[in-house]
Amino acid sequence: MSDPRIAGASVTKFGKHPERTGRDLFAEAGLEALSQAGIDPEDAEALYYGNFMGELAEHQGHQGPLMAEAIGLDVPATRVEAACASAGTAVREAVKTIRNGEAEVVVVGGAERMTNIGTAAATDALAIAADDLYEVRAGMTFPGAYALMARSYFDQYGGSHEDLAHIAVKNHEHALVNEHAQIQQEITVEDALEAPTIATPLGLYDSCPITDGAAAAVLTTEAYAEEHDLDAPVAITGTGQGGDNLALQDRPHLAQTPAADKAAEEAYDDAGVGPDDVDFAEVHDCFTIAEVFAIESLGFYERGEGIAAARDGETTRDGDRPINLSGGLKAKGHPVGATGVAQLATVAWLLDGSHPRADAVPDSTVGVAHNAGGTVASTTVHVMEVQE
Amino acid sequence: MTESAQDGEYDEWLDSIESGEGYYLECSNGHGWLPPRRVCPRCHDQDLSAVDLPESGEIASHTTITVPTPQFEDDAPYVTAIADFGPVSVTGLVRDVDPDDVAIGDVVGLDVGERVTTGDRAVVFRPR
Numbered sequence: 001m002s003d004p005r006i007a008g009a010s011v012t013k014f015g016k017h018p019e020r021t022g023r024d025l026f027a028e029a030g031l032e033a034l035s036q037a038g039i040d041p042e043d044a045e046a047l048y049y050g051n052f053m054g055e056l057a058e059h060q061g062h063q064g065p066l067m068a069e070a071i072g073l074d075v076p077a078t079r080v081e082a083a084c085a086s087a088g089t090a091v092r093e094a095v096k097t098i099r100n101g102e103a104e105v106v107v108v109g110g111a112e113r114m115t116n117i118g119t120a121a122a123t124d125a126l127a128i129a130a131d132d133l134y135e136v137r138a139g140m141t142f143p144g145a146y147a148l149m150a151r152s153y154f155d156q157y158g159g160s161h162e163d164l165a166h167i168a169v170k171n172h173e174h175a176l177v178n179e180h181a182q183i184q185q186e187i188t189v190e191d192a193l194e195a196p197t198i199a200t201p202l203g204l205y206d207s208c209p210i211t212d213g214a215a216a217a218v219l220t221t222e223a224y225a226e227e228h229d230l231d232a233p234v235a236i237t238g239t240g241q242g243g244d245n246l247a248l249q250d251r252p253h254l255a256q257t258p259a260a261d262k263a264a265e266e267a268y269d270d271a272g273v274g275p276d277d278v279d280f281a282e283v284h285d286c287f288t289i290a291e292v293f294a295i296e297s298l299g300f301y302e303r304g305e306g307i308a309a310a311r312d313g314e315t316t317r318d319g320d321r322p323i324n325l326s327g328g329l330k331a332k333g334h335p336v337g338a339t340g341v342a343q344l345a346t347v348a349w350l351l352d353g354s355h356p357r358a359d360a361v362p363d364s365t366v367g368v369a370h371n372a373g374g375t376v377a378s379t380t381v382h383v384m385e386v387q388e
Numbered sequence: 389m390t391e392s393a394q395d396g397e398y399d400e401w402l403d404s405i406e407s408g409e410g411y412y413l414e415c416s417n418g419h420g421w422l423p424p425r426r427v428c429p430r431c432h433d434q435d436l437s438a439v440d441l442p443e444s445g446e447i448a449s450h451t452t453i454t455v456p457t458p459q460f461e462d463d464a465p466y467v468t469a470i471a472d473f474g475p476v477s478v479t480g481l482v483r484d485v486d487p488d489d490v491a492i493g494d495v496v497g498l499d500v501g502e503r504v505t506t507g508d509r510a511v512v513f514r515p516r
């Protein structure tokens with residue numbers, strides 16, 4: 001069993017590109033990833049592609065073959081949908097395909113076009129990741145769902161909106177040097193606390209923006225990389241996925257994300273590492289409170305203690321274990337179906353030293369990507385390591 | 389937005405609440421769920437029986453939503469909450485309370501109300 005190497009990766013500039021079609025966004029990322037990999041496109045044997053709301057935003061289903069064609073490939077192409085974890089789930093399929101020996105070169109990616117339909121329609125589209133009968137019809141929005149989880153966390157473990165503001169401040173600061181980021185703007189705790197409310201207790205600066213963008217990566221075997229003399233020092237050594245009840249009302253705890261616990265445990269076991277071995281992580285901070293759930297589920301903090309991590313400077317770029325050096329979804333942006341692969345690319349670049357924030361984690365050898373769907377009813381965790 | 393077809397057991401469940409005979413489904417091990425369910429997702433038991441919903445529940449968490457979807461445009465700002473009715477929890481809109489006064493632990497009853505924007509039926513909670 002060969003752990004897949006990341007031979008090349010690319011992300012588009014995340015932001016507002018309302019006039020750009022999904023296929024054009026993905027073509028930019030996919031072609032650049034293939035070019036970075038230095039692989040003959042004829043050798044690619046499969047595409048796994050993440051996309052969440054293409055039917056609603058572009059009236060476009062059946063995106064697998066469309067996106068393969070957009071990057072010049074004639075391969076079996078499968079679209080994977082798991083809400084905001086679509087691309088992480090696509091990565092997992094690509095990893096399994098390579099490990100099974102079914103392919104030597106697989107392209108994985110994702111894209112989302114969102115701003116073309118406006119904020120109200122995008123809010124509507126995002127809400128369908130929740131249970132339509134029991135949540136959406138009771139007014140649940142995506143921010144509203146995380147607001148329910150945040151209030152429950154405060155009630156059970158303590159913490160405040162000000163603690164969450166420190167997470168937003170950190171991630172905005174991290175994104176200042178990331179040219180792919182949608183928001184490159186420093187903010188203060190006061191800015192975050194004074195921002196308009198979306199769904200109490202969460203405000204505008206607790207939420208990731210609505211984003212257009214795409215990401216792609218080329219995965220290959222160690223043998224193929226050696227044979228073709230590829231520069232591919234980073235391997236995906238662990239993959240995990242967990243699930244949970246779709247509706248919040250059906251879960252025993254509103255302030256825990258067991259799907260991520262399960263994904264993390266599986267990925268760590270697979271890689272033969274533990275939380276203490278992890279130098280940094282890119283986690284799914286669609287809302288500030290989601291970063292708290294993520295770092296607790298990844299085992300970096302006990303339940304109820306993750307809330308203070310950013311405030312105490314432990315997850316900032318000069319902290320012990322930096323979280324979301326890219327700026328996270330909060331500042332980098334969240335083109336839903338692309339996010340999991342953008343995280344994968346970020347971790348690879350931080351490990352190989354080519355990311356603009358790599359100076360925060362010199363000599364690091366183990367990074368983790370945590371990608372969550374909906375209110376964490378789907379989660380993937382991937383462990384990546386620098387190979388000798 | 390009116391659906392032309394009913395949503396099976398979901399609409400029947402709303403009917404039951406409207407007629408004061410609200411129920412939930414319980415497996416042999418006491419796990420509670422709302423319909424439609426054919427199996428308990430926690431213990432795989434398929435022997436689910438309808439049990440009367442308690443008269444009142446407690447707010448487990450709540451949020452006042454100011455940025456709604458288009459289907460709730462004229463409802464906003466509104467309060468969505470999850471209320472704990474013992475073996476089962478329910479999501480609904482909190483009515484007849486100032487949003488600023490809603491708190492975790494508040495005792496509420498279950499009712500069916502109307503959404504302002506669309507006129508569709510919705511689960512609502514009122515203080516008890």
Ligand SMILES: [Zn+2]
Nearest residue numbers: 415419428431
């Ligand atoms: Zn059961």
